[in-house]
Amino acid sequence: MSRAAALRRRLATPAAGGLPNAHSEVEPPPVKQMGLLRGIASRLTTPLLPDDYLHLLNPLWSARELRGQVVEVRPETDTAATLVIKPGWGWNGSYRAGQYVGIGVQLRGRWHWRSYSLTSVPEHGDGTISITVKAMPEGFLSGHLISGLEPGTVVRLAAPQGEFVLPDPPPERILFLTAGSGLTPVMGMLRMLHRRGSMPDVVLVHSARNAADALFRDELHEMAATWDELRLHEQLTDDMGLLSMDELADVVPDWAERETWACGPPAMLDDAEGLWKRSHLTGRLHIERFSVQLDGAGGEGGTVTFGVGGKTTEVDGATTLLEAGESVGVMMPFGCRMGICQSCVVPLLGGSVRDLRTGDVRQEGDRVQTCISAAAGDCVLGV
Amino acid sequence: MAVTDIKAFCHLTEADVEAIGRELDDIRREIEESRDESDAAYIRRSIKIQRGLVVGGRVTLFASAFPPAWVAGTTMLGLAKIIENMELGHNVIHGQWDWMNDPEIHSSSWEWDTTCPSEQWKHSHNYMHHKYTNVVGKDTDVGYGILRVTRDQKWHPINLGQPLYNALLASLFQYGVALHDLDMEAIRKGKKDKRVARRQLKQIGKKVARQAGKDYLVFPLLTGPQFVSTLTANATANLMRNLWSYMVIFCGHFPDGAEKFTLEELASETPHEWYLRQMLGSANFKAGPLLQFLSGNLCYQIEHHLFPDLPSNRYPEIAERVQAICAKYEIPYTTGSLLGQYAKTLRTIWKLALPDRFLTATADAAPETASERGGTIQSLRLAG
Structure with a gap:
C-alpha cells in the first residue's frame, strides 16, 4: 500500500475529521425537526450547545463529539478482547464490514486515540458496535483497552472509514489472507456474509502462533462446518512455521483466480504484494496495514x-x-x-x-x- | 523600568537570573510530568458545577417575579458566569487543559460566555498581554487604553474623568474586553488595517447579539409575564460577573508593587529575564478556597504569569515554590488582602487623574510602581 494510503489509515483520528468548535454548527441531524429544535435550544445555551449540558446527564447524549459507552469486554484469547460499545447521539450507524473506527480512551487524564477494525455486522443487532483488540507487547494503550476498561466506561469515537471492504455483490471467489489481529476486518466481512446467508466461494488462510492464540477459532470452525463454500486453512506457526508466499499455491492452488483481501504484519503484506506484482495481479489484491511507520518516525527532523x-x-x-x-x-x-x-x-x-x-x-x-x-x-x- | 534594569533593581547577578530561570523551568517540568487524572477530574468537576449553576439559575428565574426566587436565581446565574469566565474560559483558552487532548476542553475550541470572541481574546490577552506584560505602549492592559495607571503615561485633560471611566469600565467590563483587541488607539492613529478591524467588529457584533439575545430577549420571553424581572435578574448576573472579573484583573497588575516597564531593550530580553518581569509585574491577593475558585485561581496572578498554560489547580503548590525562590534571592513578591490590593489600585487610578505636578512623588519614586525609568534604582532600593 502506498504511503498516501497509509496516511489515510492513520487519519482515522479525530483531528482529521475536523473537530467542531463550540460555536460551529453540528452535523445536520437526520430529522429536520431535530435540527430546528436544536437550533432553538442552542439560542438558550449559546455559546455552548445543548449537547454540552445533556451529556452531563447521560454521556451518550451528545452529538457534538461522537461518544460511546463500553457495554461489555469479552476476552477472546489471553491477549485479546472484544469491546462491545454502544454509540451515542451523532453516530449515524452506517459502516461497511472491513472498515475501522477511531476510538479515544482516557488514561491518566489524557485522551489517546487509536484505530481498530470493526468486527460487528453492520445494520444488524442492537445498535452496538464491536472491535477486537490484541495487546501489543509495546502498546500501552492496547493493554489498557483489554484489561483496564470496565463496562460503563465512556470512550470517544471517530466516524468509521476505510477502503478495505467487499464490493456489493461480493466476487464469486475470494481469498482472505490474514495473520494475528489482521483477522479482525476479515472477521467483520465473514460475519456479514454468514448473517446474510449467502457465502461465495471463500478460502481463509489465517496464521496464528498456536491454537490458544488464534482469534475467533471456534466461531470460524463452526462457520466452516456450516458452509461448504467456506474453506479454512489454519497456519499455527509455532508448529508449522511461517507460511511463505512460495507455498501459497500448495495451500490454495487457485489463489491467482481469487480476489484477495490481505491483512497482517508488514512483512507478510510486503511478501504478498511482491507475489501479486510478479504475477501481474496487483489489481486483485486489497491490503490493509495496521501499523504503518512513517519513515523515520520518532527521529529528528x-x-x-x-x-x-x-x-x-x-x-x-x-x-x-x-x-x-x-x-x-x-x-x-x-x-x-x-x-x-x-x-x-x-x-x-x-x-x-x-x-x-x-x-x-x-x-x-x-x-x-x-x-x-x-x-x-x-x-x-x-x- | 527598562528590562535591563531589573537585575540591578533586584540586586541579581547574571548567574542569579540564570539560576532562577532554571529553578522555574524545573517547576514547569515537574508539574507537566505529574498532570494526571486528578487534574482532569478537577476541571470536569468545575464544568459540572458551573453548568449545574446555569441550569439551576435559569430554571429558578422562571419564578423571577417572586423576590426570593429572583435573588436565588440571580446569584446562581451570576456565580455561573463568574466561574465560566474565570476558572473555565480564561484558563481553558490559555491552553491549561490542552494536555488532556480533549476536543471539548481545548484552547482551540472553547468559546466562552462573554461578549469577547475567544479568538480575539487569544490575541489581545494570551499573546499581547502575557508576552509584553506591563510594558507601557505595548501591553494595552496597562490602563486598558483609557486609564492612566503609571506616571510614564503622559497626562491629558481627558484623564480628569478617570474615576468615572473606571466605574463605567467596571460595570461594562465584558464589553470593554470585547472591544479590547480592536485597539481603538491604533484605529484612531490609522495604524490598523481597516479590513481586519471590520472583520473583528463583525465577529464581535455577532457574539454580542447572541449573548444579549439570550439574556435580554429569549429567556425573559420564555418566562412570559415575568419578562421584566427575568431581564433585571440576567442584567444583574452580568453586572456581578463584570464587577468581579474587573476587580480580579485590576488587582493583578495595578496595586502598588506591580512594576511597569519601558519598551527600550525589550527586544534583547532573554526567556529568564521574561520570568523576572512577570514576577515583578504581577500581584497576588490572599484568598480562601471559595474566592480562589471564583477568581479562577488568579489570586495566584504571579504564578499564572510565570506559567500561564499550567493547570490552575496547581498554582497553590507552585506558589509555595515561587515564594521560596523569591525569598532566597530577595525578589519582591507582591501580595495582600483583596480589599487592600483593590484600595491601592483605586487610589492610583484616582490620583493619576491629576497631572504629575499635583502629585507629591516623582515618576521614579511613585508608590504605584517603584521605578519607571531607572537611573536612581539602586538608591531607591536601598531606601526601601
Missing part, C-alpha cells in the same frame, strides 16, 4: 506536510514547525512565538512532533503548538 496534499518541506529537528511553514509560504497561525499563547495550535494529522521545551513526543490526533514543536520524523499538520 523529517518532511513536514501542511494540510493533506499540501505544501511540504524538509526540516531538521531544531526548526520549529512554525518557521518551517513560514519558510515555504504557508499562512501559519501565530502569536507569541514562545509557547504561551496557543494562537498557533493546529491538529497533528499524522506522524509525530517533539515539544522542544520538554522533549515530549506528540502523536497524531494531538493538537500541537507549532512555535515550540519540531518534526520528529515525517508529519502532517492540519493547517
Whole structure:
C-alpha cells in the first residue's frame, strides 16, 4: 500500500475529521425537526450547545463529539478482547464490514486515540458496535483497552472509514489472507456474509502462533462446518512455521483466480504484494496495514506536510514547525512565538512532533503548538 | 523600568537570573510530568458545577417575579458566569487543559460566555498581554487604553474623568474586553488595517447579539409575564460577573508593587529575564478556597504569569515554590488582602487623574510602581 494510503489509515483520528468548535454548527441531524429544535435550544445555551449540558446527564447524549459507552469486554484469547460499545447521539450507524473506527480512551487524564477494525455486522443487532483488540507487547494503550476498561466506561469515537471492504455483490471467489489481529476486518466481512446467508466461494488462510492464540477459532470452525463454500486453512506457526508466499499455491492452488483481501504484519503484506506484482495481479489484491511507520518516525527532523496534499518541506529537528511553514509560504497561525499563547495550535494529522521545551513526543490526533514543536520524523499538520 | 534594569533593581547577578530561570523551568517540568487524572477530574468537576449553576439559575428565574426566587436565581446565574469566565474560559483558552487532548476542553475550541470572541481574546490577552506584560505602549492592559495607571503615561485633560471611566469600565467590563483587541488607539492613529478591524467588529457584533439575545430577549420571553424581572435578574448576573472579573484583573497588575516597564531593550530580553518581569509585574491577593475558585485561581496572578498554560489547580503548590525562590534571592513578591490590593489600585487610578505636578512623588519614586525609568534604582532600593 502506498504511503498516501497509509496516511489515510492513520487519519482515522479525530483531528482529521475536523473537530467542531463550540460555536460551529453540528452535523445536520437526520430529522429536520431535530435540527430546528436544536437550533432553538442552542439560542438558550449559546455559546455552548445543548449537547454540552445533556451529556452531563447521560454521556451518550451528545452529538457534538461522537461518544460511546463500553457495554461489555469479552476476552477472546489471553491477549485479546472484544469491546462491545454502544454509540451515542451523532453516530449515524452506517459502516461497511472491513472498515475501522477511531476510538479515544482516557488514561491518566489524557485522551489517546487509536484505530481498530470493526468486527460487528453492520445494520444488524442492537445498535452496538464491536472491535477486537490484541495487546501489543509495546502498546500501552492496547493493554489498557483489554484489561483496564470496565463496562460503563465512556470512550470517544471517530466516524468509521476505510477502503478495505467487499464490493456489493461480493466476487464469486475470494481469498482472505490474514495473520494475528489482521483477522479482525476479515472477521467483520465473514460475519456479514454468514448473517446474510449467502457465502461465495471463500478460502481463509489465517496464521496464528498456536491454537490458544488464534482469534475467533471456534466461531470460524463452526462457520466452516456450516458452509461448504467456506474453506479454512489454519497456519499455527509455532508448529508449522511461517507460511511463505512460495507455498501459497500448495495451500490454495487457485489463489491467482481469487480476489484477495490481505491483512497482517508488514512483512507478510510486503511478501504478498511482491507475489501479486510478479504475477501481474496487483489489481486483485486489497491490503490493509495496521501499523504503518512513517519513515523515520520518532527521529529528528523529517518532511513536514501542511494540510493533506499540501505544501511540504524538509526540516531538521531544531526548526520549529512554525518557521518551517513560514519558510515555504504557508499562512501559519501565530502569536507569541514562545509557547504561551496557543494562537498557533493546529491538529497533528499524522506522524509525530517533539515539544522542544520538554522533549515530549506528540502523536497524531494531538493538537500541537507549532512555535515550540519540531518534526520528529515525517508529519502532517492540519493547517 | 527598562528590562535591563531589573537585575540591578533586584540586586541579581547574571548567574542569579540564570539560576532562577532554571529553578522555574524545573517547576514547569515537574508539574507537566505529574498532570494526571486528578487534574482532569478537577476541571470536569468545575464544568459540572458551573453548568449545574446555569441550569439551576435559569430554571429558578422562571419564578423571577417572586423576590426570593429572583435573588436565588440571580446569584446562581451570576456565580455561573463568574466561574465560566474565570476558572473555565480564561484558563481553558490559555491552553491549561490542552494536555488532556480533549476536543471539548481545548484552547482551540472553547468559546466562552462573554461578549469577547475567544479568538480575539487569544490575541489581545494570551499573546499581547502575557508576552509584553506591563510594558507601557505595548501591553494595552496597562490602563486598558483609557486609564492612566503609571506616571510614564503622559497626562491629558481627558484623564480628569478617570474615576468615572473606571466605574463605567467596571460595570461594562465584558464589553470593554470585547472591544479590547480592536485597539481603538491604533484605529484612531490609522495604524490598523481597516479590513481586519471590520472583520473583528463583525465577529464581535455577532457574539454580542447572541449573548444579549439570550439574556435580554429569549429567556425573559420564555418566562412570559415575568419578562421584566427575568431581564433585571440576567442584567444583574452580568453586572456581578463584570464587577468581579474587573476587580480580579485590576488587582493583578495595578496595586502598588506591580512594576511597569519601558519598551527600550525589550527586544534583547532573554526567556529568564521574561520570568523576572512577570514576577515583578504581577500581584497576588490572599484568598480562601471559595474566592480562589471564583477568581479562577488568579489570586495566584504571579504564578499564572510565570506559567500561564499550567493547570490552575496547581498554582497553590507552585506558589509555595515561587515564594521560596523569591525569598532566597530577595525578589519582591507582591501580595495582600483583596480589599487592600483593590484600595491601592483605586487610589492610583484616582490620583493619576491629576497631572504629575499635583502629585507629591516623582515618576521614579511613585508608590504605584517603584521605578519607571531607572537611573536612581539602586538608591531607591536601598531606601526601601
